[in-house]
Amino acid sequence: MIISQTAEYALRAAACIAVHGDSGPVRAKDLSIEATIPQTYLSKILRKLVEAELLIATKGHNGGFTLARNAKKIWIIDILNAVEPQMTPRQCIFGWRACNSKKPCLLHHRWAEVRNSFDHWIKSTSLEDIKLDAKKVSWLTNFQKPE
């Protein structure tokens, strides 16, 4: 619903790295614990984020993952695109590919509002926003308490 489990993991991992990646690379193992993501599965997701050039991986001692560029320049849509094949928020709620404003489906105009809201959100929300919010609270990411 809305996004896949994998996409959710990717967001959690990216958020963690953004929040405390300034002091050096974050290890997959630590991410796995903090964000409660199965470790080996997480590694695969991180790999995708590296291939999408959102993260940089460094091996060996003191290795781990860091953001590949300024947090301001990494948007939610980048992360979703890296892990979900056909991410671009669905044009048509009925799944009709040819649906557009010229030839709309029966819910096109009504659905457009929600779609645009989501569309704008993933394009305008960055990891920097997450970092800013993290400064406002005493605890950090909270993922370790999934209850």
Added chain:
Amino acid sequence: MIISQTAEYALRAAACIAVHGDSGPVRAKDLSIEATIPQTYLSKILRKLVEAELLIATKGHNGGFTLARNAKKIWIIDILNAVEPQMTPRQCIFGWRACNSKKPCLLHHRWAEVRNSFDHWIKSTSLEDIKLDAKKVSWLTNFQKPE
């Protein structure tokens, strides 16, 4: 992404029945063709809609499916709930169950806008809205041309 394939099928089927169900029951076979949904799979989805008391099924000659109540009283959320186990639009984009306004995640407030938009949409959009839109256009549902 956003909704499952099954949910998409359910919406398409329900829309078709709403649009031309006034003149009598709509057969699964016809729905299958018009909405391009695998027939036997569609039957299972329709069964769920019947069990959720959104549709009424009649067997035998001239049988098929009709809306169980006035189209004004069947909302998108009803259809989604019937086919998706945990439908209620995700409170937290990170999937953190304990996330709420008192103890928000790092994206809680930003995500709330989109979530509320979607939430409101599925609760306020009814099959009647689809019927009304259908009257405005010459063609009906268009699902038969999925390209």
Added chain:
DNA sequence: ATCTTAATAGATACATTTGTCTATAGATTT
């Protein structure tokens, strides 16, 4: 050089979603 650390890669396994096949039950028409 050797050891340790941590990412990478590939094979495999499990779960869920999606889709198919076949037989049965119930209703209408003749």
Added chain:
DNA sequence: AAATCTATAGACAAATGTATCTATTAAGAT
């Protein structure tokens, strides 16, 4: 009553998403 129509039910199959295991590669520390 028989034939036809259409939904229902359950077993089965395929595809995809999620998760695990193990060996390898690359880098830093000693």
